[in-house]
C-alpha cells in the first residue's frame with residue numbers, strides 16, 4: 001500500500017475542480033487536461049461568470065529543485081503578463097495556492113504547429129509564409145521590448161480557432177542587457193540553438209532569428225536542419241552552419257533559409273528584412289488558413305465571393321489573347337478636336353496615309369484619375385507623348401525588308417495582364433515581378449517586388465505607400481483584388497515561362513496611366529512614358545521605352561526564337577521597321593486617337 005505521506009503529496013498535486021483567483025475574485029471551472037510539459041500541466045478553463053474559455057497552465061510549487069523552478073515561473077509571469085500582441089498568447093491572470101502557481105492564458109484550441117506538423121509532416125510554402133508572417137510580427141514585438149524568446153520551436157507556436165498563430169511558453173524568455181545579449185547560458189531546444197549559444201557567447205535577438213530559420217527548414221522539409229547525434233557532432237555542424245540543402249524547395253525558400261542560418265549573427269537579416277525577402281514578395285501568401293490544414297494540405301480556397309471572381313478572372317485569362325474580349329463595346333470618350341482627322345497620319349515622306357482601314361470599336365478603356373491641380377496628367381498630353389514615341393519608330397527610316405539586328409536589354413514592361421475592368425479593374429504584372437491594378441474608380445494600387453510594399457494612388461497627383469500588413473482597412477478590398485490578380489498572373493507566367501532579362505524594380509510611384517483596347521490590340525501607357533502595344537491575334541508585344549537617344553523598341557513574339565529583341569533609335573534609323581511593326585503601330589495610333 002502507498003505510504004500516507006506520499007498519498008498526501010499526490011493528492012496535494014491534484015488541481016481542484018473549481019479555482020478562485022483571490023486577486024480578482026473570479027471563479028473558474030477546471031476542464032480537461034490539454035497536455036503536460038516538463039514542469040507543467042495545461043487544462044481547459046472556464047470563467048464561471050462570463051463562460052469565457054481559457055487555458056490554465058499549472059506549475060507545482062513543491063518537489064526537488066523548487067527554488068529554481070519558482071524563479072523560472074516568476075520570471076515567466078513577470079515578462080509574459082506585460083505583453084499584449086495578437087501573435088503572442090495572451091496572458092490574462094495569475095494566482096497561486098499552497099501547491100501550485102496558475103497562469104490563465106488565451107486558449108488556443110488548435111494546439112500548436114508541432115501538432116500540425118505531426119499530422120502533416122511538411123507544409124506548403126504559402127502556408128509557411130502565412131505562419132512566418134504572424135511569427136515575425138509577434139517576434140518583432142518581443143524584440144522591441146528587448147525580450148529574447150530563446151525557445152522558438154513549433155511546439156511553442158500555438159494556433160487559435162481561427163488558425164492565427166501565437167508565440168507562447170515564455171518560460172525561457174529573458175531581457176537583453178545593454179550589450180544586446182543575455183546571460184551566457186546554454187538553454188533552449190538543442191536542435192534550434194544558434195552557433196553563438198552553443199559557443200556560450202550568449203543569446204541575442206539574432207539567436208531567435210536563427211531559430212526561425214530552423215523552424216522554416218523543419219516545417220518545409222519535415223526534419224530539423226541540425227539533427228545529428230551525438231550532440232558534439234551536432235554542435236560542430238551548428239557552429240559551421242552545415243546542414244543538408246533541400247534541393248526540392250524553391251530557390252527563394254532555400255535562399256531565405258541560408259540567410260537565416262548564417263553562422264555569423266551579424267549576417268542574419270533583421271525581421272523587417274526577412275519580410276522583404278523574395279520568399280515573401282514573390283510568392284502567394286494566404287490571408288488565412290482553413291482549419292482542415294491542420295490535417296491536410298489546403299487548396300487555398302478563397303471566400304465565396306472572391307472565389308467566384310477568381311474563376312471569372314481565370315476564364316478571362318484563357319480567352320484574352322485569342323478571341324475578341326467578351327466585353328460590351330464603349331463609345332469613344334469624346335469627339336475628335338475640330339480640324340484633326342484622327343484616322344490619318346503623316347508618313348515619313350509627307351504623304352497622308354490611312355491609319356486604319358476602319359474605325360476601331362473600343363472594347364475597354366481606363367484612366368488613372370487626373371488630379372485637377374496637376375494639369376500635366378491630362379489624357380491629351382499622355383496621348384501626345386505616346387504618339388511622339390510611335391512616330392519615332394514609324395519615321396525613323398524606310399520600311400525594312402528584313403528584321404533589324406536587335407540585342408537583349410532589360411526592359412520594364414507588362415508580360416501579363418487581366419482585363420476585368422467592367423467589374424473590378426485592369427490588372428497587370430511587370431517584368432520586375434511587381435503587379436498593379438487600375439481600378440474602375442480611376443484609382444491605382446501596386447504591389448512592389450521590393451519589400452512587398454503597396455503603393456496606392458487615388459489619383460495621378462497623390463501617392464500613399466504602406467507595408468503590406470499596414471494597408472488600412474478601407475483599402476483591403478482593393479488589395480484583395482490586386483493579390484487575386486497577381487496570384488493568377490503568377491501561375492500563368494510559370495506555365496508559359498515568359499523569360500525577361502532581370503530589370504531594376506519600378507519606382508514606388510510607377511503606375512499604369514491608361515489602357516485602351518479593341519478586338520485586335522491593347523495599348524498601355526505607363527507613368528514613366530513607356531508605351532506597350534499588345535496584339536491579341538498574333539500574340540506580339542511592342543514596348544516603346546526610354547527617351548531621346550536612349551529610346552528603345554522591344555519586340556516579343558510568342559513562340560518565336562530570340563524573342564525579346566530591343567532596337568535602338570540608331571538601328572531603327574539605319575534599318576527601319578518591318579512592315580508588321582508599321583502595321584501594329586498604326587493600329588495603336590488609331591486606337592489612341594479615337595479617344596482623344
Ligand SMILES: Nc1ncnc2c1ncn2[C@@H]1O[C@H](COP(=O)(O)OP(=O)(O)OP(=O)(O)O)[C@@H](O)[C@H]1O
Pocket residue numbers: 034035036037038039040041042055057089105106107108109111112155156158168169171
Ligand atoms: N494557451 C494554450 N492553449 C492551448 N493549449 C496549450 C496552451 N498552452 C499550452 N498548451 C498545450 O499544453 C501542453 C503543455 O504545454 P506547456 O507549455 O505546459 O509545455 P510544453 O511546451 O509542451 O513543454 P515544456 O514546458 O517542457 O517546453 C502542450 O500540449 C500544449 O500544446
